[in-house]
Amino acid sequence: MTDRSNYTSTDIQAIFNRIAPVYDRLNNDLSLGMHWVWKQMTVSWSLAKAGDTCLDLCCGSGDITQLLAKRVGKTGTVIGADFAPAQLKIAAERIASIYPPLEQISWVEADALNLPFDDNYFDAATMGYGLRNVTDIPRSLTELHRVLKPDRKVAILDFHRPSNILIRRFQQWYLDEIVVPKADRLGMIEEYAYLNPSLDRFPIGLEQVKLGLSAGFSRATHYPIASGMMGVLVLTK
Numbered sequence: 001m002t003d004r005s006n007y008t009s010t011d012i013q014a015i016f017n018r019i020a021p022v023y024d025r026l027n028n029d030l031s032l033g034m035h036w037v038w039k040q041m042t043v044s045w046s047l048a049k050a051g052d053t054c055l056d057l058c059c060g061s062g063d064i065t066q067l068l069a070k071r072v073g074k075t076g077t078v079i080g081a082d083f084a085p086a087q088l089k090i091a092a093e094r095i096a097s098i099y100p101p102l103e104q105i106s107w108v109e110a111d112a113l114n115l116p117f118d119d120n121y122f123d124a125a126t127m128g129y130g131l132r133n134v135t136d137i138p139r140s141l142t143e144l145h146r147v148l149k150p151d152r153k154v155a156i157l158d159f160h161r162p163s164n165i166l167i168r169r170f171q172q173w174y175l176d177e178i179v180v181p182k183a184d185r186l187g188m189i190e191e192y193a194y195l196n197p198s199l200d201r202f203p204i205g206l207e208q209v210k211l212g213l214s215a216g217f218s219r220a221t222h223y224p225i226a227s228g229m230m231g232v233l234v235l236t237k
Contacts, residue, residue: 042126043067045155045234051075052123057112058130062091069102081110112140117147125154132158132202141215148237155234161199162228171229208233
């Protein structure tokens with residue numbers, strides 16, 4: 001397996017540009033088809049409401065962005081931000097095909113480590129499957145803290161290594177026997193080879209809570225879901 005620690009931000013950006021055409025399909029497989037439920041939970045935990053200005057960071061193909069837009073309604077605003085322009089292009093095209101149109105969404109190419117937004121700008125924020133892939137997790141959390149308004153929340157969804165050994169073995173079997181072979185058939189084996197090492201290095205729930213508090217958030221709670229194979233970190237500024 002490729003060691004993600006050797007990847008630069010430019011390397012990871014290139015990977016996500018290359019996998020953009022198959023990103024939704026592989027994420028569906030990786031989540032056992034449950035990703036829509038988990039994304040709904042993430043948006044709910046962000047406490048976004050009608051009329052809010054929201055950020056969906058590392059928006060990928062725009063699934064969570066779409067859910068946020070429906071929650072804030074026509075009086076709200078949602079920015080879908082990602083550092084991979086190919087992902088943003090697919091997201092914009094997919095959302096543009098929806099009727100009635102979600103005109104409250106705009107798309108911004110942005111680095112999670114250096115966000116191009118003012119301090120205290122957003123009423124709520126989400127991040128789906130992005131924190132595990134940034135090259136500097138503390139800095140990314142600090143940037144989210146900076147752009148979020150006081151007393152507002154960010155909800156961060158990502159894959160995890162479960163603590164239960166049997167569930168962890170199942171997760172490993174599923175990655176090795178189902179997800180990676182499918183990525184190979186799609187010509188994306190190198191791009192998905194870093195999944196295992198990225199999961200191994202990704203901070204567990206309690207460590208994420210500590211990182212959130214160190215970034216300046218006043219409260220931090222990690223919710224394990226899917227038997228610990230998935231989790232949502234909810235941070236309050």
